[in-house]
Amino acid sequence: MSRRIVEVFNRYAFYGGEEKVADQIAGHLTQDHELLRCGFDSREWMGEGAPGKLSQVRRLFYNGESRERFEAAVREFKPEVAMFHNVYPVGSPSLYHAAQLKGLPVVQYVHNFRPFSVGGSLYLKGKLMPGALKGSFWPEVLNGAWQGSVLKSALMALALKRLRTSGWLDQVKVWVCISEFMRDRFAEAGIDERRLVVLKHAWEPKVVETGMAEEGDGYLFLGRLVEEKGVRVLLEAWERLWKEMGEATPELWIGGEGPLEDEVRAAAAGNPRVRYLGMLAGDEKSRRLRECRALLAPSVWWEPLGLVVYEAYEAGRPVLAAASGGLTETVKDGVTGWLHPAGDVGALVDSVRAMEQIGEEGRSTMGREGRKWLEANTGVEGWKREMALILEKAIEG
Numbered sequence: 547m548s549r550r551i552v553e554v555f556n557r558y559a560f561y562g563g564e565e566k567v568a569d570q571i572a573g574h575l576t577q578d579h580e581l582l583r584c585g586f587d588s589r590e591w592m593g594e595g596a597p598g599k600l601s602q603v604r605r606l607f608y609n610g611e612s613r614e615r616f617e618a619a620v621r622e623f624k625p626e627v628a629m630f631h632n633v634y635p636v637g638s639p640s641l642y643h644a645a646q647l648k649g650l651p652v653v654q655y656v657h658n659f660r661p662f663s664v665g666g667s668l669y670l671k672g673k674l675m676p677g678a679l680k681g682s683f684w685p686e687v688l689n690g691a692w693q694g695s696v697l698k699s700a701l702m703a704l705a706l707k708r709l710r711t712s713g714w715l716d717q718v719k720v721w722v723c724i725s726e727f728m729r730d731r732f733a734e735a736g737i738d739e740r741r742l743v744v745l746k747h748a749w750e751p752k753v754v755e756t757g758m759a760e761e762g763d764g765y766l767f768l769g770r771l772v773e774e775k776g777v778r779v780l781l782e783a784w785e786r787l788w789k790e791m792g793e794a795t796p797e798l799w800i801g802g803e804g805p806l807e808d809e810v811r812a813a814a815a816g817n818p819r820v821r822y823l824g825m826l827a828g829d830e831k832s833r834r835l836r837e838c839r840a841l842l843a844p845s846v847w848w849e850p851l852g853l854v855v856y857e858a859y860e861a862g863r864p865v866l867a868a869a870s871g872g873l874t875e876t877v878k879d880g881v882t883g884w885l886h887p888a889g890d891v892g893a894l895v896d897s898v899r900a901m902e903q904i905g906e907e908g909r910s911t912m913g914r915e916g917r918k919w920l921e922a923n924t925g926v927e928g929w930k931r932e933m934a935l936i937l938e939k940a941i942e943g
Contacts, residue, residue, distance in 0.1 A: 665691030725872030771804030776844030
């Protein structure tokens, strides 16, 4: 049955994986449903024409202008259900209140740990901060989890506290979690388990032409160059490998941009087996995926799912990943790759050595198993059937 859906996404200052996924979800929804995208943009609060600082503080808690924009969309489009992704900072909790007043059921898509984490990741300065799931935001606040500011983090914590006590989240009829791990964490946070469902992201694997690229000499990392992605773990692991193996050390290919770029460049200058490739996209990214010996996902935070694993499997490559969050649900230890304890440099070194020992044929076998998993578990048609049931549950109760 076709449904009328109004979707809300507050775009971040910089385009990233969450926004890409939201666009993909919108594309899947429009195949079977009528969809109106009601967007907000963090850049509205930057540069000339941005509201004053005090006004931004007020609107972080409750943005009446955003509420009016959302209500106008609802009046015009007359949706049966709302789908919320991110509402911060410009959209604000006022959107939940507006949906409640209109009697409009909300489906909340869970991409990170908000509204139960100030920074969204429950991780900062080398530490997981799971206490926020129970409402203890102070560790995140004192470490400046939101935008690197203690003051801004305190304000976000207060806004989240208010949202949790307002009753507005009662309007969320279904929480869509992208992994079983995320479902379990939100249950810990107090969300009624009957309202939590798991729906992993869909994927349409491209046909990969065999023989187009031979296996190279590198292990590939793709992602933001930030601590939580395990970048420092990678660099230390390759330093150890270089000291132990010398010229026999396989290369480390790093693709991405972010705050740790200078550290990556310094490592590449000091270790002849580390190569920094900058931001990879398009044909170059596809080529590196096909040529790498394995993809690396050494996240030290609780990775909600890890779509980069899908990309590796699409190219028929195995994955060496941290046993962190949703990665344990996509990387089958010993079958499609190997898992290591998050943050354990020695264990990652051992995984690389093991991948070297099984040779090209063994790596290809693991890669084929990954491709089989992708084709069996991430089909778009299956995703659409599950989403239809989620929408029905939200609307019909």
